[in-house]
Amino acid sequence: MTPEPQFDDLYREVILDHYRRPRNHGSLTGPKTTVEGMNPVCGDEVTVDLQMNDGTVAAIAFAGRGCSISQSSASMMTEQVLGSTTATARSLASAFRAMMVEGAPPADSLSDLAALEGVAKFPARVKCALLPWTVLEQGLDKADSTA
Numbered sequence: 842m843t844p845e846p847q848f849d850d851l852y853r854e855v856i857l858d859h860y861r862r863p864r865n866h867g868s869l870t871g872p873k874t875t876v877e878g879m880n881p882v883c884g885d886e887v888t889v890d891l892q893m894n895d896g897t898v899a900a901i902a903f904a905g906r907g908c909s910i911s912q913s914s915a916s917m918m919t920e921q922v923l924g925s926t927t928a929t930a931r932s933l934a935s936a937f938r939a940m941m942v943e944g945a946p947p948a949d950s951l952s953d954l955a956a957l958e959g960v961a962k963f964p965a966r967v968k969c970a971l972l973p974w975t976v977l978e979q980g981l982d983k984a985d986s987t988a
């Protein structure tokens with residue numbers, strides 16, 4: 842008999858910490874690219890504000906509501922991509938998606954985001970974790986096309 846995944850895996854301390862005290866939360870003032878998305882299955886909403894400067898994420902903020910997985914993923918994502926080039930931000934998104942969807946071991950570059958690895962065992966929650974990243978990628982596309 843295969844042991845069932847433990848639900849506790851979903852709620853590791855680092856996840857709860859980002860959920861309770863989200864980093865880079867709110868909205869940016871000044872010129873920015875704003876993209877929003879939602880995950881109707883869970884009711885998650887995430888809006889990401891980006892300020893790009895010379896191909897680098899100069900500022901990022903997110904707002905939203907929903908489950909701890911979606912909101913903590915967004916919070917950790919903003920910490921990880923702030924100051925990155927567009928290419929680095931995109932490769933982080935790919936590494937995160939590989940961990941969540943393909944079950945790849947977490948890349949070192951993911952840092953705290955590795956805490957979400959356990960969510961990959963819960964297909965219904967994978968969409969929660971990926972939502973902010975999908976929004977980020979749309980924001981990078983939009984910023985590129987208006988640069």
Ligand code: ZN
Nearest residue numbers: 883885908969
């Ligand atoms: Zn959710």
